[in-house]
Amino acid sequence: MSSYRPERVGEQIYKETVRLLMYGIKDPRVAPVTLTGVQMSRDISSAKIYFTVSDETTERKNAEQGLKSAAPYIRRELGKLLELRFVPNIYFKFDASIGYGQKIDALLHQVQDDLDASSTDC
Secondary structure (H helix, E strand, C coil): CCCCHHHHHHHHHHHHHHHHHHCCCCHHHHHHEEEEEEECCCCEEEEEEEEEEECCCHHHHHHHHHHHHHHHHHHHHHHHHHHCCCEEEEEEECCCHHHHHHHHHHHHHHHHHHHHHHHCCC
């Protein structure tokens, strides 16, 4: 029998973590961070929180360091806000799918522009 509890807990962790990043953490390293999702383990002992930044080359390393230092604070605050017997361990992972999608989109636009240019030349 499958349970939706991990998804529900992950959704709550996502909402509260977004709120904490917006209003509770004053670290400038986490300012450009956008959370993209949460993946919970089946036993709700750990949560992988996926994030992205607008400029991967310069902001990614700083954001990872800022989130790593903020993780204990976020876990402590989640323990106060959520009614769980055990608060899951928090891990932040960079979500490369956004950047990958943008690269594919740029390539598709380039192909479309090349096709348009070659059809007007004929």
